Amino acid sequence: MIRLALMAFLVAAPAVAQDNSNLKRLPLRTDLLGWEAVGRVEIGRDNFCTGTLLATNLVLTAAHCVYARSGGRRPADSLTFRAGLTDGQVIAESAVARVVAHPAYVAGNPPDWNNVRHDVALLELADAIPSGVASPFRTDPPVAAGGQVSVVSFAAGREDALSRQRICGVIGENAGLMAFDCDVYYGSSGAPVFFRDQGPPRIVAIVSSGSRGPEGTVSYGMELPSLVAELKHALRTGRGVWPERGTGQGVLRRGSDTRAAGHFLRP
Numbered sequence: 001m002i003r004l005a006l007m008a009f010l011v012a013a014p015a016v017a018q019d020n021s022n023l024k025r026l027p028l029r030t031d032l033l034g035w036e037a038v039g040r041v042e043i044g045r046d047n048f049c050t051g052t053l054l055a056t057n058l059v060l061t062a063a064h065c066v067y068a069r070s071g072g073r074r075p076a077d078s079l080t081f082r083a084g085l086t087d088g089q090v091i092a093e094s095a096v097a098r099v100v101a102h103p104a105y106v107a108g109n110p111p112d113w114n115n116v117r118h119d120v121a122l123l124e125l126a127d128a129i130p131s132g133v134a135s136p137f138r139t140d141p142p143v144a145a146g147g148q149v150s151v152v153s154f155a156a157g158r159e160d161a162l163s164r165q166r167i168c169g170v171i172g173e174n175a176g177l178m179a180f181d182c183d184v185y186y187g188s189s190g191a192p193v194f195f196r197d198q199g200p201p202r203i204v205a206i207v208s209s210g211s212r213g214p215e216g217t218v219s220y221g222m223e224l225p226s227l228v229a230e231l232k233h234a235l236r237t238g239r240g241v242w243p244e245r246g247t248g249q250g251v252l253r254r255g256s257d258t259r260a261a262g263h264f265l266r267p
Contacts (some may be wrong), residue, residue: 019166023183025158032084036091036134038152038162038192039083041065041123043074048131050153050191051081053136053205054228056128058235061190062208063101063121064111071108073242081125083134085154086161092133098124099240101232102227111209115218117176117222119208121190122231139224140202143195145173149204151182151189176223178205184219185212193221228254 005208036054041061049065059081076096104118147170168182194201204220
């Protein structure tokens, strides 16, 4: 079982009990303050993941979100990023012009530890979203086991608005992988895992895969800074990027009304 294999790999010390907080829906514009850069990555008409702005025109999400189940690449023009989506209203949105996934991620393979560790993609937006509208986040190294993090995400059953879990726990960390007991589900793929001390929140991982059972939820993510640097370099050079030359004419729309989704991608 993938969960048992990953947990054995990750947990080098006894897991620390966490006093986790409950999910809080963010239905109002005031609730979204500071989280506007987290949005829904819509894939065609029926699927979605969660994504986050790292720059005004770059969205971080999971690599498996940009591939079909068969392993084929999803066309860039089938993807749309909707920042701060709440009950049909968005802070801003844009079509996707170009996509790059980490080359070590093997599309169509099960989520073994190597795939989870490289399950990262960047979406280059057709139109930048100004930082005054949605301020991008930066990435940071992982948090050790026993530490506290938070997650902001969409998921099945709560796909119409962001939800935030203010406190959840890191239950394992090893060799570029992290395990959390945060409350995530289908649609949370790519959701940012935040750490915050004295400064603004930083993304220490994104949700790649996980399982939910009677004993709770365990999800997995990866160490980000070096992977993100590689993907930014790929966008600059064009290596592994699709389409090779952007042809999309995406339009940035602020405060527009949009509804979507029925099916969900497996985390």
